[in-house]
Amino acid sequence: MEKNRTIHKTQVLIIGGGATGAGIARDLSLRGVECILAERRDFNSGASGANHGLLHSGARYVRNDPQAARECRDESRLLKKLAPQCIENTGGLFVAVEGDDENFVADFPHLCTRCTIAVEELDIDEARELEPALSDKLIAAFRVDDAAVDPFRLSLENIAQAVELGCSLQLYSQVVGFTRRNRRIQAVRLLNTKTGRETTVEANFVVNATGAWAAEVAALAGARIDLLYSKGSLLITDKRISYRVLNRLRHSSDADILVPGGTVSILGTTSIRMDCLDDIRPTIGEIDYLIDTAAAMVPALKTVRYIRAYAGVRPLLDSKSLDDGRALSRGFAVLDHAAEGLENFASIVGGKLTTYRKMAEQTSDLVCRRLGIHAACRTRTQPLPARQDCRWTVAGLAPRLWLEQRQNDDLLLCECEMVPTSAVDVIVDSLRGQKAEPDLYAIGRRSRIGKGTCQGAFCGIRVTGYMYDRGNLTADQGLKDLRAFLTARWRGMRPMLWGAAVIQEELQEALHCGLFGLEL
Amino acid sequence: MSVIRPLKCDLTVIGTGMAGMAATLFAAHRGLNVVQVGRSGEVIFASGLLDLLGVHPVAAKKMWHNPWAGMRALVRDCPRHPYARVQTNDIKVGLKEFLAFLDGAGLAYHRHVGRNVEILTSMGTAKLTHGVPETMWPGVEALKEKKSCLLIEFRGLKGFSARQIAQVQKDRWPDLRTARIDFPEMEGFSEVYTERMARALESSRYRRKLAVAVKAHLSGAKTVGLPAVMGISNSRQVASDLAERIGADLFEIPGMPPSVPGLRLKEAFERGLPLLGVTLFSQKQVFDVSHKKGRGFVLGIGRAEVEQTIQSKGVVLASGRFIGGGLYADRDRIRETLFNLPINQPADRHDWHRKGFLDSRGHPINSTGLEVDDLFRPLGKKNRPVFEALFAAGSILAHQDWIRMKCGSGLAIATAFAAVDAFLKTGG
Ligand SMILES: Cc1cc2nc3c(=O)[nH]c(=O)nc-3n(C[C@H](O)[C@H](O)[C@H](O)COP(=O)(O)OP(=O)(O)OC[C@H]3O[C@@H](n4cnc5c(N)ncnc54)[C@H](O)[C@@H]3O)c2cc1C
Numbered sequence A: 001m002e003k004n005r006t007i008h009k010t011q012v013l014i015i016g017g018g019a020t021g022a023g024i025a026r027d028l029s030l031r032g033v034e035c036i037l038a039e040r041r042d043f044n045s046g047a048s049g050a051n052h053g054l055l056h057s058g059a060r061y062v063r064n065d066p067q068a069a070r071e072c073r074d075e076s077r078l079l080k081k082l083a084p085q086c087i088e089n090t091g092g093l094f095v096a097v098e099g100d101d102e103n104f105v106a107d108f109p110h111l112c113t114r115c116t117i118a119v120e121e122l123d124i125d126e127a128r129e130l131e132p133a134l135s136d137k138l139i140a141a142f143r144v145d146d147a148a149v150d151p152f153r154l155s156l157e158n159i160a161q162a163v164e165l166g167c168s169l170q171l172y173s174q175v176v177g178f179t180r181r182n183r184r185i186q187a188v189r190l191l192n193t194k195t196g197r198e199t200t201v202e203a204n205f206v207v208n209a210t211g212a213w214a215a216e217v218a219a220l221a222g223a224r225i226d227l228l229y230s231k232g233s234l235l236i237t238d239k240r241i242s243y244r245v246l247n248r249l250r251h252s253s254d255a256d257i258l259v260p261g262g263t264v265s266i267l268g269t270t271s272i273r274m275d276c277l278d279d280i281r282p283t284i285g286e287i288d289y290l291i292d293t294a295a296a297m298v299p300a301l302k303t304v305r306y307i308r309a310y311a312g313v314r315p316l317l318d319s320k321s322l323d324d325g326r327a328l329s330r331g332f333a334v335l336d337h338a339a340e341g342l343e344n345f346a347s348i349v350g351g352k353l354t355t356y357r358k359m360a361e362q363t364s365d366l367v368c369r370r371l372g373i374h375a376a377c378r379t380r381t382q383p384l385p386a387r388q389d390c391r392w393t394v395a396g397l398a399p400r401l402w403l404e405q406r407q408n409d410d411l412l413l414c415e416c417e418m419v420p421t422s423a424v425d426v427i428v429d430s431l432r433g434q435k436a437e438p439d440l441y442a443i444g445r446r447s448r449i450g451k452g453t454c455q456g457a458f459c460g461i462r463v464t465g466y467m468y469d470r471g472n473l474t475a476d477q478g479l480k481d482l483r484a485f486l487t488a489r490w491r492g493m494r495p496m497l498w499g500a501a502v503i504q505e506e507l508q509e510a511l512h513c514g515l516f517g518l519e520l
Numbered sequence B: 001m002s003v004i005r006p007l008k009c010d011l012t013v014i015g016t017g018m019a020g021m022a023a024t025l026f027a028a029h030r031g032l033n034v035v036q037v038g039r040s041g042e043v044i045f046a047s048g049l050l051d052l053l054g055v056h057p058v059a060a061k062k063m064w065h066n067p068w069a070g071m072r073a074l075v076r077d078c079p080r081h082p083y084a085r086v087q088t089n090d091i092k093v094g095l096k097e098f099l100a101f102l103d104g105a106g107l108a109y110h111r112h113v114g115r116n117v118e119i120l121t122s123m124g125t126a127k128l129t130h131g132v133p134e135t136m137w138p139g140v141e142a143l144k145e146k147k148s149c150l151l152i153e154f155r156g157l158k159g160f161s162a163r164q165i166a167q168v169q170k171d172r173w174p175d176l177r178t179a180r181i182d183f184p185e186m187e188g189f190s191e192v193y194t195e196r197m198a199r200a201l202e203s204s205r206y207r208r209k210l211a212v213a214v215k216a217h218l219s220g221a222k223t224v225g226l227p228a229v230m231g232i233s234n235s236r237q238v239a240s241d242l243a244e245r246i247g248a249d250l251f252e253i254p255g256m257p258p259s260v261p262g263l264r265l266k267e268a269f270e271r272g273l274p275l276l277g278v279t280l281f282s283q284k285q286v287f288d289v290s291h292k293k294g295r296g297f298v299l300g301i302g303r304a305e306v307e308q309t310i311q312s313k314g315v316v317l318a319s320g321r322f323i324g325g326g327l328y329a330d331r332d333r334i335r336e337t338l339f340n341l342p343i344n345q346p347a348d349r350h351d352w353h354r355k356g357f358l359d360s361r362g363h364p365i366n367s368t369g370l371e372v373d374d375l376f377r378p379l380g381k382k383n384r385p386v387f388e389a390l391f392a393a394g395s396i397l398a399h400q401d402w403i404r405m406k407c408g409s410g411l412a413i414a415t416a417f418a419a420v421d422a423f424l425k426t427g428g
């Protein structure tokens, strides 16, 4: 073992840079608690970067999980007020088509009312006028308060405020081990997954917010969480199909939801039991099944162009973890590992993006209780500051800004999504400010670069050239970054390659391999 | 729809890519009455380089500095590769004929007959290729001898960074310097485009001003590299005039589309082929084809719908792959778009692409395509030619991966030569 390993000391170490970890970092920082946020890849590399982006009104859960429904109802209202920049308040519809269970349809409004969730029945013609993409086999339609949320902007802005308040962000830092002494975690070992260097963090309290990986991380500390894994795959269309969120009104099933976001729509999802988290990808079988099934609600989904697919994993708490009454809600649970002999360690598992703030609040409450800190949660009342450097992930925002405020020497590096050089500059500065490396992958995650129809084939080259011009790259680092970026984009392109996408792919390969020889 | 009488010809070439152009040229040279039809949108993607064979086996990344030796190994290892059906001598003759035509059309190419050369790309990588446009050729020497060199980039030109090239080559080629300049009379433009610059440089006023701007940064450099913008229809004169004014060897660096060298090829063919008596429909496509024994093919062509018909004894199908439109991928299978010819392909979409984009074995979809006999006739049921006088050439053929093998233009020219030859041999 290395002797002179760097040691960081802090009050709280938060493991996991998804929405929950980001939310905890902000919550604790606002309470004046010093913390480190450690994420093994980039932010939102787990479910927070691979979900539907639906800010649930709660209507979806009224039948099976009224408590989760009420949580969603309250939290979505709160977020619309406190983080409006991350939300597109589209409203939503629940619709049934011929063949769907009519008893289920008939119960729906009463179940909503029981949870005090706003619902309004529409007549069929009205619904089809609002959303012309809906099938002509519609038999019922209800209006609810669903909305679309940009999970990337949400996490970025939570992290940005936390960092501004003193939180230290450590990306590409994977927790690989714990040192325990006397019922406490004395030190946590972090491995930098880019450089291979190890560092140590000594924290008074450690929070495990690693989503689907929570059981793996807890096991490293000798604690036990029983999780089941369910993979969900989603598809992105190259155009926006509907104005509102469209939900199929039937027993929770696959391919039931179409969520618009800016200039695209996202179709999902599947639900497939997984035993292992190693290679989470959408499969071709899932994709074909999603398209064929969803076409019953929106027929155009059979013929539209898709540009990408991705998959995330939902961690489901096995009831064994819950039966001792530690669960605070059926949606999520803050697990205090004191009972297992670890006094300064807690895990937060389950839940939804929609309830991330509440999950962060309850976790932070536990942390503060344990540390004897008396500071009230402020995220319930304080707006999430909207930031210039975090807004480039929002689909459709860049073209608007470009038309409104274009500067003369600002070049569009990404022509599909209209991302200018000035946006790249802002993102690079912001990454530097957070002591993170401004490589192509990181820029892509913080913007729409690589997310349009070219999926990075052209903008990847342009951004690389621009980064060299700005002196941000030396030697052949830019080519390495470009290869890594194209490889990451490929994961989501590969299963969607037919029709126009195959043409795009052939062009990309002709350029990157045929001419530039990047594969050699 | 008008009812003009069909245009009669010996041979119709479908496609205006490299293979279609080559087939038309060879057929016209052999005295055939040729009609060529195609939408020529794709050439703006062509780099202008003529690859013959660079890599084989692809998975082993073995590079061949002698393309002919590479071809021998390829034919031995992959007897179904289209190169295996063409005599090496025919490839040599065809290539020579093709280059002579381009030279006559004002678009000269240089090469070393027996070997490949290395050329710098705008990515900063060095690419192995065979035929190089005259305007890029001094770069081959410069790279080989690591001459003291100035790389020019233009403000407002996206996707071309001289600094990137210099950084990537830093260890191999220390004597590379860079300068960023404004393109003359485009100083205030936020964005500049290669085609506009190329057209501008056809006038001496721009060349004079550009030479002044470049000279200011020269400080003794022997060679100057710049994006491919030295004129379109008269690149030879533009390049030599600029080189003289600057007082250094000049070379263009191939890069991302839209590509000026691709436009030059298009213009050279569109100028030169009609002079050989070819009837060229360069913005039209074939919508339908029928065939009658004894009368040959009847093809309906037009822009958006059938405007005219052609009656033709034979057809060379050089409609390309997915970019060109010769192949189309439905969700469950790949099909040929005009004759619905059988396509050799994996049973399942799962097997079209590999898990990694840069997987060194290449993607199986890129080797799908038409199965042909030794006369380049697409095969149907029972491995028999679908039509006696239908021939295929270029990237639509199966059992080749031109992108990874770096054999695109060579394959196009060689198979076009063989297809035309086969048409003549079979009584065309
Ligand atoms: C397919 C799908 C669709 C969904 N749709 C919606 C929706 O529409 N609306 C909604 O509200 N919710 C939705 N959800 C739920 C929502 O996405 C999640 O509840 C939420 O994103 C969980 O966030 P998290 O931060 O807890 O976990 P994650 O986002 O998974 O974050 C965990 C992080 O921990 C990191 N990590 C793992 N191991 C280590 C380690 N050893 N060291 C350091 N870091 C580590 C991971 O890289 C990851 O970034 C969906 C979920 C899925 C899977």
Ligand SMILES: Cc1cc2nc3c(=O)[nH]c(=O)nc-3n(C[C@H](O)[C@H](O)[C@H](O)COP(=O)(O)OP(=O)(O)OC[C@H]3O[C@@H](n4cnc5c(N)ncnc54)[C@H](O)[C@@H]3O)c2cc1C
Residues within 6 Å of the ligand: A041, A045, A046, A048, A049, A050, A051, A052, A053, A149, A150, A151, A236, A261, A264, A266, A278, A307, A308, A309, A310, A311, A395, A450, A451, A452, A488, A489, A491, A492
């Ligand atoms: C609300 C929302 C809207 C979206 N809109 C669009 C859109 O309009 N256009 C678009 O193109 N995309 C869009 N996306 C999808 C986005 O581009 C990504 O596809 C998505 O975030 C899922 O990530 P990914 O796995 O596809 O690829 P990336 O985001 O590039 O991430 C790569 C993945 O690989 C994993 N990984 C990295 N290194 C390794 C390793 N060594 N071993 C194993 N795994 C590794 C990472 O954890 C990550 O999950 C959207 C996503 C969301 C949630």
